[in-house]
Amino acid sequence: MRLRSLQLAGSALLIAAVAFYAGYRAAPSPPPPPVMPTVSAIVWPPPPPLEPFTLTDTHGQPFGPDQLRDHWTLLFFGYTHCPDICPTTLATLQRVYALLADVPGFRARGQVLFVSVDGERDTPEHLAEYTAYFDPAFLAASGPDRELHHLTRQFGARIVRVSGEDPDEYWFDHPAAVLMLGPDTRVTAEFTPPLDAADIAAQVREIVEYFDAVR
Structure with missing residues (x-):
């Protein structure tokens, strides 16, 4: 009886693991981070914000x-x-x-x-x-x-x-x-x-x- 209980518990754990893995594989990957533009005009690093003027x-x-x-x-x-x-x-x-x-x-x-x-x-x-x-x-x-x-x-x-x-x-x-x-x-x-x-x-x-x- 104890052996059968262990077998059932093991099967349940196996099913849960398979379901988790399947869900993990099915989940969409996060999008890659944006790539800094390589345009020739870009100023990097940017200077400070403007000081007050009128x-x-x-x-x-x-x-x-x-x-x-x-x-x-x-x-x-x-x-x-x-x-x-x-x-x-x-x-x-x-x-x-x-x-x-x-x-x-x-x-x-x-x-x-x-x-x-x-x-x-x-x-x-x-x-x-x-x-x-x-x-x-x-x-x-x-x-x-x-x-x-x-x-x-x-x-x-x-x-x-x-x-x-x-x-x-x-x-x-x-x-x-x-x-x-x-x-x-x-x-x-x-x-x-x-x-x-x-x-x-x-x-x-x-x-x-x-x-x-x-x-």
Whole structure:
């Protein structure tokens, strides 16, 4: 009788073990962790979040880190009297923005920001008219030299005002790169000339998908 009880107990244990093993084998494997993008523009490790700064947007309202937080931002420094680099770059960003329209949620979280380094001539009204030519959704802001310097130095951007023969004639040497800021206001990527809209859009897409997956 004792032997039969032991045999039954052993059979029950065997059945339980087989069932457990079968269930273990049938359980789906966890998905592999996302792979860091290998895009050439990515900045890693990312620098610290932006320090506070205050510019003025096209509506005459204060513009600072709060307007960048929780958004993917493509940022370009320039000025409206720029004869070549600025209009060419903004036209490229216009195409990039259009190419990213099908990225889930990008239009709700993505934005293009033009920061004018010419706070004297680029009033909110003038900036609004200038950027609307490329896309009415584009953001623009400027401000006094001290605030612009405080912002540009955080990116290591060198801005130099060059005077002409006429005291009212001047222009700026400024970076031609486009910076990509993440929702935490850190620089995520830097796109340097020559700028290709399709290439930038593809890299932005990959970066956004990666960071969305790891959040």
